[in-house]
Amino acid sequence: MYKQILKGILIVTTTSLVFPPKTYAYIDPGSGSYVFQIVLTILFTAVITTKTYWKKMLIFIKTLVIKLIKTKNAEGK
Amino acid sequence: MQKVNENILSSSIHDPSGFLFQRDKTLYRQINLSYKESYYLFIKSNLYHNLLKEHLLIPHTETSIKGYSKQDCYKVIQPEYIPFISYPYEWCFSQLKDAALVTLRIQKIALESGMTLKDASAYNIQFHKGKPLLIDTLSFEKYKEGTPWVAYRQFCEQFLAPLVLMSSEDVRLNQLTKIYLEGIPLDLTSSLLPLKTKLRPSLFAHLHLHSLAQKHLTRHRFLKNPPSVSKIGLKGLIDNLENNIEKLSLPSRRSPWNDYYNKTNYPKKGVIAKKHIVSRFLNLLKPKIVWDLGANIGIYSKVAAQKNILTIAIDNDHTVVETCYLDNKKVGEKNILPLVIDITNPSASMGWNNQEQRSLIERGPADTILALALLHHLAITHNLPFANIARFFSQAGRSLIIEFIQKEDSQVQKLLTTRDDIFNTYTQGNFEKEFLVYFSIRDKVPIPTSLRTIYVMEKRNK
Numbered sequence: 360m361y362k363q364i365l366k367g368i369l370i371v372t373t374t375s376l377v378f379p380p381k382t383y384a385y386i387d388p389g390s391g392s393y394v395f396q397i398v399l400t401i402l403f404t405a406v407i408t409t410k411t412y413w414k415k416m417l418i419f420i421k422t423l424v425i426k427l428i429k430t431k432n433a434e435g436k
Numbered sequence: 437m438q439k440v441n442e443n444i445l446s447s448s449i450h451d452p453s454g455f456l457f458q459r460d461k462t463l464y465r466q467i468n469l470s471y472k473e474s475y476y477l478f479i480k481s482n483l484y485h486n487l488l489k490e491h492l493l494i495p496h497t498e499t500s501i502k503g504y505s506k507q508d509c510y511k512v513i514q515p516e517y518i519p520f521i522s523y524p525y526e527w528c529f530s531q532l533k534d535a536a537l538v539t540l541r542i543q544k545i546a547l548e549s550g551m552t553l554k555d556a557s558a559y560n561i562q563f564h565k566g567k568p569l570l571i572d573t574l575s576f577e578k579y580k581e582g583t584p585w586v587a588y589r590q591f592c593e594q595f596l597a598p599l600v601l602m603s604s605e606d607v608r609l610n611q612l613t614k615i616y617l618e619g620i621p622l623d624l625t626s627s628l629l630p631l632k633t634k635l636r637p638s639l640f641a642h643l644h645l646h647s648l649a650q651k652h653l654t655r656h657r658f659l660k661n662p663p664s665v666s667k668i669g670l671k672g673l674i675d676n677l678e679n680n681i682e683k684l685s686l687p688s689r690r691s692p693w694n695d696y697y698n699k700t701n702y703p704k705k706g707v708i709a710k711k712h713i714v715s716r717f718l719n720l721l722k723p724k725i726v727w728d729l730g731a732n733i734g735i736y737s738k739v740a741a742q743k744n745i746l747t748i749a750i751d752n753d754h755t756v757v758e759t760c761y762l763d764n765k766k767v768g769e770k771n772i773l774p775l776v777i778d779i780t781n782p783s784a785s786m787g788w789n790n791q792e793q794r795s796l797i798e799r800g801p802a803d804t805i806l807a808l809a810l811l812h813h814l815a816i817t818h819n820l821p822f823a824n825i826a827r828f829f830s831q832a833g834r835s836l837i838i839e840f841i842q843k844e845d846s847q848v849q850k851l852l853t854t855r856d857d858i859f860n861t862y863t864q865g866n867f868e869k870e871f872l873v874y875f876s877i878r879d880k881v882p883i884p885t886s887l888r889t890i891y892v893m894e895k896r897n898k
Binding site: 389390391392393394395396397398399400401402403404406407408 | 584588589592641645646649652653655658662663665666672673
């Protein structure tokens, strides 16, 4: 999945650097938009999923640390 | 048997799901059989009610009348009447921004109900009772899990592109939407935008990269075998567009017209007197719709609006229209619709067969035209003869409240500072003579401590 996203971004960025800014070929901008949106949406999915898991992981670590501290404190008493 | 007078509205001819038609002066929308399932889901999923709850969609009632084309007809609905239709090229920046945000909000609610917007045309949004809302009830289709938003490109071209151009380059670039009715092409947008927009990742993606993708990704294998797109990603895309549009603002731009009322050449007492005269004349005419031409920030539009009269506040200066819109939005004013229109070159009929977007005159006549401190600009700045101005007003409105300012007035003298006074016919006598061809004068009242007179006129029946 990530390889696909990176490949999509790479295609768009490379073409933006290599190709001239104006082309007059017979093209359908709708098709390009469609592909671009797929790439962009996959990217958003990846970012949102990572963020969600990151948050979950932070909460998990936080809870774990609090638990450990509480246990330590209890043992100390 | 009385002949039924009916016709299809050209603005709705593109939609295979249905169309608008007028029958005996009432507007209806026919829903075609091909849209039956979508309409059923639209009602059953509560999307219709959820959108109504947030005032995001025009309400309608289902009727039992016969459709325009009986074979294709599934249902006929009667949408709530919108007294004045305006177009995106007549909106100020904040109006277009609010319309864009409403479109995104609708798409979010639709996704929650298992549906999606199949188009994101700015022409589907209208300002009604002070707020933007969707007028195309047939814009929704079932959301198929894994598919992208089919209207993404249209949204970028019709909303994001003009908004970013106005915000980052020049507010007048909104006029490009007059040429490109389907939306400003992204390659053109990208070439016009300054470098700084490439440094903002989201704008870089939605506009610049998107434009390149339109050219170079037209034969990608994703078109034949598109990968599944998650709803989370889709919502992320909508959120991202929403956040970026919310952040857009206009750079502060000075306009000589914004301070106009602080720099009048007659005392505040005169302004109060003028408001009283306008109010009295409006009571005399009892209009339902007023067009305030050269409305500036709309201080006289407010006089009409307070009488529950729908007032279209028209000015060609974007800055004052923006101020007028934001002021009215702040106080929740429902009766004023500010629009950016140059009345020396009013919006023309456009679109397919010159019939999709109607000209300003075709959207009239207004019950009353307010033309305060306007005549001298038309006659002197634009060299328009009184006869032509009178004819224009007689086409635009059924009655007229107009201010005549004598040539000796300092504001008129300012207009003559850098030019020869070739305006020998600019006299009160000539003004009355030419306007009497089209109107009858019901009353005229001089504004105290000024060289100004306000007239109330009614169109002659010819």
